[in-house]
Amino acid sequence: MSNSILEGESAVHPTLAAGAPESTAAATTAVMSMQQALNRALDEVLADNPKAVIFGEDCGRLGGVFRITDGLQAKHGEQRVFDTPLAESGILGMSVGLAMAGFHPIPEVQFDGFAYPAINQIVCQIARMNYRSRGTMPMPITLRVPSFGGIRAPEHHGESLEALFAHVPGLKVVSPSNPNEAYHLLKYAATRPDPVIFMEPKSRYWQKGDVNLADGGSPTGAKVMREGRHLTLVAWGAMVARCLQVAELAAEDGIDIEVLDLRWLKPIDAEALAASVRKTRRAVVVHEAPLTSGLGAEVAQLITQSCFDTLRAPVERVTGFDVPYPSGDLEDEYIPNIDRILFGIQRVLEYKRG
Amino acid sequence: MDTLPVASGDAAEPLTPAQLRELYSLMVAVRHLDTSAIAWQRQGIIPGYAPELGQEAAQVGSGYAVDTTRDFVFPTYREMGVARTIGVDMVAYMSTHKATWHGGLYDPLESRLAPIQAVVAGSVLHAVGWAHGQTLDGKDGVAMTYFGDGASSQGDVHEALNFAAVMKAPVVFFVQNNGWAISVPTERQVAGGSVAARAAGYGIPALRIDGDDVVAVVEATRRAFAHARAGNGPVLIEAMTYRRGPHSTSDDPGRYRSLDEERDGAGVDPLERFRQRLLADGVADEAFFAEALAAAKAEEEQIRTGIQALGSRPGTEMFDLVFQETTPALQAQAANWREESEHV
Numbered sequence: 287m288s289n290s291i292l293e294g295e296s297a298v299h300p301t302l303a304a305g306a307p308e309s310t311a312a313a314t315t316a317v318m319s320m321q322q323a324l325n326r327a328l329d330e331v332l333a334d335n336p337k338a339v340i341f342g343e344d345c346g347r348l349g350g351v352f353r354i355t356d357g358l359q360a361k362h363g364e365q366r367v368f369d370t371p372l373a374e375s376g377i378l379g380m381s382v383g384l385a386m387a388g389f390h391p392i393p394e395v396q397f398d399g400f401a402y403p404a405i406n407q408i409v410c411q412i413a414r415m416n417y418r419s420r421g422t423m424p425m426p427i428t429l430r431v432p433s434f435g436g437i438r439a440p441e442h443h444g445e446s447l448e449a450l451f452a453h454v455p456g457l458k459v460v461s462p463s464n465p466n467e468a469y470h471l472l473k474y475a476a477t478r479p480d481p482v483i484f485m486e487p488k489s490r491y492w493q494k495g496d497v498n499l500a501d502g503g504s505p506t507g508a509k510v511m512r513e514g515r516h517l518t519l520v521a522w523g524a525m526v527a528r529c530l531q532v533a534e535l536a537a538e539d540g541i542d543i544e545v546l547d548l549r550w551l552k553p554i555d556a557e558a559l560a561a562s563v564r565k566t567r568r569a570v571v572v573h574e575a576p577l578t579s580g581l582g583a584e585v586a587q588l589i590t591q592s593c594f595d596t597l598r599a600p601v602e603r604v605t606g607f608d609v610p611y612p613s614g615d616l617e618d619e620y621i622p623n624i625d626r627i628l629f630g631i632q633r634v635l636e637y638k639r640g
Numbered sequence: 641m642d643t644l645p646v647a648s649g650d651a652a653e654p655l656t657p658a659q660l661r662e663l664y665s666l667m668v669a670v671r672h673l674d675t676s677a678i679a680w681q682r683q684g685i686i687p688g689y690a691p692e693l694g695q696e697a698a699q700v701g702s703g704y705a706v707d708t709t710r711d712f713v714f715p716t717y718r719e720m721g722v723a724r725t726i727g728v729d730m731v732a733y734m735s736t737h738k739a740t741w742h743g744g745l746y747d748p749l750e751s752r753l754a755p756i757q758a759v760v761a762g763s764v765l766h767a768v769g770w771a772h773g774q775t776l777d778g779k780d781g782v783a784m785t786y787f788g789d790g791a792s793s794q795g796d797v798h799e800a801l802n803f804a805a806v807m808k809a810p811v812v813f814f815v816q817n818n819g820w821a822i823s824v825p826t827e828r829q830v831a832g833g834s835v836a837a838r839a840a841g842y843g844i845p846a847l848r849i850d851g852d853d854v855v856a857v858v859e860a861t862r863r864a865f866a867h868a869r870a871g872n873g874p875v876l877i878e879a880m881t882y883r884r885g886p887h888s889t890s891d892d893p894g895r896y897r898s899l900d901e902e903r904d905g906a907g908v909d910p911l912e913r914f915r916q917r918l919l920a921d922g923v924a925d926e927a928f929f930a931e932a933l934a935a936a937k938a939e940e941e942q943i944r945t946g947i948q949a950l951g952s953r954p955g956t957e958m959f960d961l962v963f964q965e966t967t968p969a970l971q972a973q974a975a976n977w978r979e980e981s982e983h984v
Contacts, residue, residue: 339776365776370803370806371799371802371803371806373799373802373803375765375795375796375799376765376768376796376799376800376802376803378765379762379764379765379766379768379769379796379799379800380765380766380768380769380772380803381769382765382766382769383765383766383767383768383769383770383771383772383773383783384769384770384772384773385769386712386754386766386769386770386773387769387770387773387774387777388773388777389773389776391769406759406762406796407762407765407796410759410762411759411762411763411766414742415755416961416962416963416964417742417961417962418742418743418755419743419748419754419755420741420743420745420957420961421960421961421964422747422748422749423748423749423754423755424964426964455962456962456963458963458967478964478965479964479965480963480964480965552967553967553968553969554969556968556969557968
């Protein structure tokens, strides 16, 4: 049995709860996997916005290869949730036309690497149409991209495209790190009038966590996931959980690490970065993408600009390598692991001015 | 080639004499504006232009079938004749060639013409998406998308044909086969020799028509619209025409074809051909032609004055129109730009 939206319901749909007794904190919090949280968010987006449509490869009857759209076609109909032919440029190009016609398309690219065949439509069309049409044709498109590695998938099924997307004027980029973030960030992204690339960390799809259905806090900017005094780890997506693990291990050695979940990779929350690093005076950026021209460089520059006088060491980066994403056997060598992150922390803590 | 069922209803009605005269007036207006735009480029009024000399019948005839109360047109960068035919503000249209704003200054929603597009097959898929939106909304609008023989080599055209056919989207794919993709002739561009022939592979009815015969173009496009509007799915029209001039004002066709070849390939001028037909049929006389030309000249003058009066856009628009909801980084860049440009 799949993780359908119709099973395992432990909380009331907030929008359907009208007239019910006032919800208690317990009734609005549910334990669910990120897959379930995303599925629920999409269900509610479809219920709330009659112009929202979900489509892509296998997202109808199958519910998507990761079951993120499971049960949505059965519940909302084949007009709202539909399968397309297998062609990513087609899916994204069709999204442009649907947006022009007043819809809020929520297309899915089945795997990150399959966004490459659609880059022309994403970069030349989706990102520019608001500009080209002088604001008369907004592109409220939420492109869901199962992203990053960690699941021993075949080639092109584990890429980190955030720097590529974030570099394109006209696109916004966000990545959730846990089920609660997934639920709230997707609901927020899917109501924005601008194109948002929603990068789902596929290695976290089945991790469970508390989701506060009633209160997600601010859906914009970065979020401190763990307070600390000695160093800030900046991460997003799947790397946030790993950085939290690292912080726990470091605490055993008396190192008090703050973990900042960047969440929005564009626009980057420069203020939150500055606030955290002004406090800790040291920072390490952790990402799965290759090092060169990665988003870590942007983050490091933003920190340098705002914290130059308080920094005790240059900002370090712990990242993937400048190699094509390797096969499953080498995946653990490629993705920043606990040891490599600890080495990065050590380099910063032991830095001596020359 | 004609695999589209015979039209019925309004689409089968012959054009009235008044409509024929209107078509001629449109073609003259388009011809005059097109040749003037090249002169404007030579005079430095605009930096560049993509001429369409010889394609007036294909553009005016197809645009004439569009109902701007419900249909939507997706152009590339060489559809000035279509824009003029469906009533787009031509100063706003020409502003893109003046390099004032990518896509033009006209309101695409009001004009029913998507912003001008430089990626040759870029908007073909947009038409499919828009058309599918009509199906989802239960409306009867038809999307018409323009592309050329060169663009038909691009994958997006094939994805669009397949999507439209699978989804039965009300789209008219209007191909202007003008013989050239910049310097590459159709036979080195289109395998199989015909774009229309490909439609059969997608189960899409197709028409291959004389794109230099404006009446044939109107009739074919009306049939296609009627077919799509009735819920029968997409249609492809391949209008055979010829790009008599260069690809753009920066192009030198002398490097890839001789004047003799041009003369042979181009055949009879579509405008002159239509004029002779109207004369022979007694639909119009010399006085009418003179009047149409005078009106075209007056219109061109008005458009030229309009674009000459166009100033640059305020620099703030560069920042303000990227997003509906701006970002702190963009705001900071705009503020920085204002501060530094004020010091100049």
